[in-house]
Amino acid sequence: MLRYLVPLVLFIVLAGFLWVGLHRDPRLVPSPLIGKPAPEFRLPLLKDPGRFMTTADLKGKVTLFNVWATWCVSCRQEHEVLVELARNAGVRILGLDYKDSRPDALAWLQRLGNPYVAIAFDANGRVGIDWGVYGTPETFVVDRHGIIRYKQIGPITEQVWKDKLQPLIEKLRAES
Amino acid sequence: MRSPRPIVGLLALLALLASLSVQASLDLYRFDNPAQEARFRALTHKLRCLVCQNESLADSDADLAHDLRQEVYEMVRKGQSDQQIIDYLVARYGDFVLYDPPVKPANYPLWFGPFVVLAIAALAAAIAIRRHNRPDRPPLTEEERRRAERLLAGTDNDEGDKS
Missing domain, CATH: 1.10.8.640 (Cytochrome C biogenesis protein)
Known part of the structure; x- marks a missing residue:
């Protein structure tokens, strides 16, 4: 009995590990910033280089901090979802335009619409490094105290919004 | 048989190119x-x-x-x-x-997992060997002995020619 049971159990354990492994994306590296205050930064705005966005601007309201660029293919796909969310879900979205060209970015917003309350322009990607950005698009959920609560790596789709972001934002809004 | 020289030349060229690129990134x-x-x-x-x-x-x-x-x-x-x-x-x-x-708790499985698996395997092997060598193994019954003799003599078709 045992001689059949042991290999069977071993097989099931191994198959379990492999099964879980199949559904994990190795490109998703967990961020050490979750639960920590948003990194300090001060960057000129995309639309008005004379004005600045700082870490303080993230506080006060639950915010999506979206890192994007015009050279990023999946940002194009994500953009429509962001426009929709800004219009209908009443969520505040701040942007970080990462290693981009100003004219390209402005033309992109002109053409595709602008879901952002404000966009910081990170020309050399220094602030991106402080946020642990390693691929665009990335989106951080920041609570009203300026604490990073979640990081979405890859585009926000309607599925991602429904399954993860919306419930989380509702929960954060309910927090005092 | 073909001369190996062109290959040697190509390899030398590749090595040269590779060293150039290393030089470039250092510069x-x-x-x-x-x-x-x-x-x-x-x-x-x-x-x-x-x-x-x-x-x-x-x-x-x-x-x-x-x-x-x-x-x-x-x-x-x-x-x-x-x-x-x-x-x-x-x-x-x-x-x-x-x-x-x-080496910290979150990484313990990474560091020690292989040794745990190795220990389990060693334990299983030890148990199997010990069981195999057990001196108090019950003697064969008369029926078993006869069957063993038949098998050794090759007159038994227990294993069957199922071809």
């Missing part, structure tokens, strides 16, 4: 002294690029790897210690940037 960074350069090279080889995850920062051609190399370079030039530089990157990207992750 981007100027150091105050060789010790600094050695530290920079050692660090970038033990840090992992997050974009192409099986390459080190030193080897990767990804845009982010270039930026992070620049970051490491500037920190080395400023005289920051290896630990400071590693802490800087781990704070932003997590233990994942290290090819040599620290």
